Amino acid sequence: MIPALNLFLDSVVDTIAPPIPALENCIYHWEKFISNYLDWTTDGVCSNTHIDVTNIPVHLEHLKQVLLSEDENDNYTTNSSMEYALQNDLFNILAIIAEKEKLIGLRLYILRFMTDLIEKLNNPMLAHQSVSSALLKLINLCDYVLHSEDQTDQIHFLFTLCSLLKSQPNAAVLFLSRDSENYNLKHPTAQPQGLNLLDCLLSYINTKDTNVYILFCKCILILITLEEEIVGNSIVENTKLCLVLCSNLKNLFCMLPTKLDYNGLEAIELKWRTDYDATYSNDVTKFFCWFDFIIEVIKHGQFIISCNICELLKSVLFDEIMYLSLEEISISTVFIIKKMYLLARSSPLIHMINNWIRSPKDSRNAPFETLIKVCYTKDELLTFHVMSFFNVILNELDKDNLEFIVLQYVNNRSYYEGNNFVTWSDEEDEREKKTLLGINKSNTSCTLAPSSIDRIINRLLTLYPQNLQSDSLHTFKNYIKVTNDKYENVFDVCKHFDWPTEAIEIDKTKEFYSGPFLEMIYSKIHSIPNQSPSITLQIKNILILLSFLPHPYLHEYLLNSTVPLKRNVPSAYNTLCQVIKKIQRTILTLPNYYKELNTARERVFNNNTYKLFKNEKEEKSILFDNAVILEELCKEMVAVLFVKYHYFSLYKE
Template identity: 25%
Template sequence: MISGFQVALKNTIDVIAPPATPIQDFTYHWKQLMNFYASHKSNCKLTIECTGIPQHLDCLVDILLDEEKNDDNPGPCLEYLLQHKLLDWLATLANVESPPGMRLVCLLFFRKLLSHTKFPLLHQSAVYGPVQRLISLCSGTIPSAIENEEVKFLLTLCFLVCRYPHLTNIVNVSSNVSHETNMAMKNDSERMDIHSVTYIPAKKRNATNALFQPLNTQAITLINPNLFACDHQRRRSICSDKFKYDALKKYKKHNSKISNRKISVRSNESTSSRDTENSSMCSSPVLQKPSQYIANLDTIINQRNLDNCDKESDIISSSLHDVDVKLKDFEDLRIDVSDDGGNYGVNSKKQSLSISPVLDTSNSLLLDALISYLNTADNTVRIRACEGIMILASLEDPNFARTIAESDLSIVITTRLENLFNLIPAHVDPAEIDDIDVTWGLDSPLWTNEKKFPGCRQVAAYFMWVDYCNQLIKEAHPHVAHSLAKNIRLLFFEKVLAPALADHHVLLITSLVTETLRKITAPIFDIEVGYWIVGEQRDPVIAEVCSTSIYERLIENCYTDCNDLTLETLKLFEEILDKRNEHVLHCMMLSYLSSRGYYDNGAADSAIASWSDEEDEREREKKGALDFSREQSHSRTLAPSNIHRIVNCFLSLMPRQLQTDPGEDNYERYMTDWEKQYTKVKMDCALFAWPLEAVSIDDSGSYDSRPEADHCSSRFYMGPFISMLLDKVINIPYQKYEINLQLTIVISRLALLPHPYLHEFLLNPLLPLTPGSKSLFTCLQKVIKQLVSEVTKTPKYKDILRETRKHLLEDCSQQIKENILYESVVITEEFCKELAAIAYVKYQHSM
């Protein structure tokens, strides 16, 4: 009974006083928001939480979003927002922070509206103008308690630009300046019409307060350049001017001080038309790439404005009447509009805001704002700024990409990289660096919040930024990626890392460089790092000639007496080889071996030592020509017919009295691992223009070519890198186990490369060498000869060898005395088996 009575009462009330429409609710909340400023007659010290402004703004955006749920077309509330430039007023209030905290709630309002609306509003001149002004207010260089919300707002804009790439001009500093501001410029191009919100003494009240001037009902956000070309639009313009004329009459009635203004309907009509057309044609990038939503929005706004002229006139007139009543008691708040566009009071200068975006030397407002947050102390804010920069850098627009490439982004990125590198303490243990596994996101808290070792946080921060640089270059547009990679190479690798490899902290620096290269996976970044290592020239370095390349400096470090430095440098070389950079491989090794100066063409057993008798005979007939028949799909250099002789040569290197493995020829256990690795190496090197066969060019047709060949053959130079490796191989009996192990790893990485000359030089023991030349096999023969002469002198050396092998290879917990000589025997024996396995794996893949 009671519930039925309540329903009847509610129905009766709805008949007598119908519920308010969305547009009525929308205008109500906006007027309530504006009434706050009209009701304060002195400088307002209230915080935003003590006012009803946040609640009114929440209601406004909720009404806008609810309106979209019920209709796929723009509704009257959205039209009202755009036509009356409400966002412009909010941007002004956000700038002057009136009341304190207004900027935060305005950012929340803009972000919620732009991110949740289904219409692409950003192209509208009533939207992108205030958005640009808010972007200019967001700066990480100025300490702010709301920087988290600022960067969220900027990140929202990045997502919108990513969704609508044709709107990139909106976030750039361009000619998107309001027509009124351009008209206000007179003699000085830098002087603009500035509206300032400021509190002044009560007796200096200005009746022409722009904040409460009649709202212009002309829709300036339409983007149709032919807006007034048809009768339909002319009728709309006349109707709109009628509303404006009525509104101004009401305003003059309540404000006698502006009675001498001259109102011309015809003048207003022409000015409004020109303003709309200029704003549409000059500023909106949508003219270049229209969208379905944009066209739909314009059509609906035009039609609804035409059909609801009378209704809108009543709403605006009522709203203006209420505001004019408030103006009678309003004494303290004013917007001082200077007539000459540049002169305004001293007090107003402190809280001034330009209607147009602040002009800057950069070309992108949004990018500059995001860059300013890269050095903030808040890790979350910095990561969000990094995400926004990555989104902008990945856009496919070539003009926008060039803008980013020419900006200060690469310099700021590199400067931060250098600063983080310099913060790493010198006492960090290089052995700890290998265990660090971090990424640039928020998924590495253990390394940033806990101390794993002294200096852990600084090291982790550096590698997190290296990872971000790598990901940014990988995702960025090629123009941006090349600019970033080149500047990092020039300003960080060459300016900072190169000199550091020669100072007294070279051990730590080498370890850091190794881990840095391991983090770099972007192809463009790899290319620039390769240029840093070996230079951009591809010509081989002449022996005994001073060179300043990084890899030769690293080679010098391998010859020092410091075992730890030698070990770390060999690890760095391993990482360089794992990059599979063709330019680096060519400059370090292949340019020296491609002449095949190590091969003795006059040797009697050359036919037996190379592929096969038949292949050698065919090559002699071709006289060294490189044009192999198209039917040949495999390399006879990598898959010689005498592969079993080659394998047996490696396996029989170690004499029986020094063999520690009871299986003797048990090299098959290495096959599976090398099979996987060689498959990956072949894929990485598939696009390299490497020859298929190792062939000597027979230039005996020239009358003086043979003496020159004989002269050059005795001067074969294998390059500084291979020379260093072979010198280290010869010194195996006198080096620590860790160095010998790392040395065999580096040589194995080289032997895996499917280059015919490199393969022949390293993995063909039957190769006829020119006089004075040495190969990997001959160096191993010398090592084993030294081991036999030294080890056999010790009584019960076989028992010691077995214990040493068990300790090294079987992870035995038993502690034995370190003996370099016996450890060298074990590692040399296993190294020969690895070389045999690699040769056979490459043979199988080349058949």
């Protein structure tokens, strides 16, 4: 009854009395607030009374309106009411009262009061000791672990504060030290000890409220994009952000199911902003949405933050649980790593993953080398996914990857049998290479545009016998346009690699070794008659991509079948020749083989690789499908030769 009467009397006074100066009004309501608070509380004892039955909310609301009203009339200087609040530490006192929370709901009400106030003030002066000290106390009261029931209001306060720091980035470091209350902008020497803004935000990482989750992520993105260098350093040195982001991804990875719907996930990109549901999302969605968020942090964060996250991802996730033995590798693991690789391509994270792929650890092989060994197993579905991943890696056109996978083995030209020229034009080309090498600063190349191009193309076109051709025209012209477009893209990337323009160096002291990757490719080519057409398609794509590379030694070794090779040196041309002859002998013994070839052509061109896998039941279908794929491989390789020749001939002219 007493509180209600007091409320009524206060309302009457406010209605009848003439307007009073803002400062007096501010002091009046502050003193009334303190008086009411003391009336309802006893030192050391928390009341069971709810704040709504007291006059406290009324006086706090009036106090806020006075501060905001006076602020609207003076945008650039501190008004008298705000000066009073700052000099008498009103906000800090409110924060201390919120910490004690001797009345039910008082903590939450003060949090809302401060949120609304700093959001609407023209200049909330976050760096002022009185304001920052109060905000830091409230940050500690927003810990999700302690107060999850009020998470909506708490994340709103944190988001409001983060948004304001965009316009006051110099104040951000105050809220990002471990002992932010003792941090001094001019002398930042205090040793951090307590909870800071980012670490408080990270307590919301497992929230079951999607809206809270989205705001939590947005808060992090705001803070990591602040341009002040001291802010980036503080985030890395004084917060747990980088470690928590990476550890959470590791935990989500460990929760992934052992079997995944590869077909459904292949073309889907899961985004944290649109696809995540804190309550209903499955483990796969949670993992890829969180990975998408990490990529966004790496893309847009300060350089020091991005580097730190990449390093921690390598040690916490990739080094710790992804260095698998041959027996431990599963289809799910390969698919997930490939999907992560694809998603990371447009971010600095791709450089870390590429480095990890090439790097051995302790006694374990580099992941790429282990994956090569997988291709020798009898598990064709696993082999297919590994080969698909190889295609993705090669398509990235990373210089160090290409060197590691294949170029290091052909750079010394140890495959070449010197001074054993087949024709005069070959000998002339060798002499011209040395001449051009001394004067050429463009991309002219006798290696990539040899004078014997007609003979090289004819040898490759006639490699596939006429009686096996499912395409009556057997022409490579249909591939010219798409090959030309693709080559321009490849060349635009590779022209920055400082590759040589001519293949002239010969190291006669070394025995040629094609390297484990090409060795595996040759092995899979030999297996084509009996292996899955889906794998053969992957081999075709790999060979075509390697053929695209404007590297003289690789080009000469892979595409120029007229080059004299050392004895027992394997080559793509000779290997294909052996396999095609084997397939020809088998197919010609089968009835209606030409009709079967036409049927196989329709099947190969109309189905994707997954459907091909699904339909692979008969040995006869496998044989004919592979024959068609080999036919198209020969035509595509000719198209690459043709395009590269004319591309470099243009430079010659």
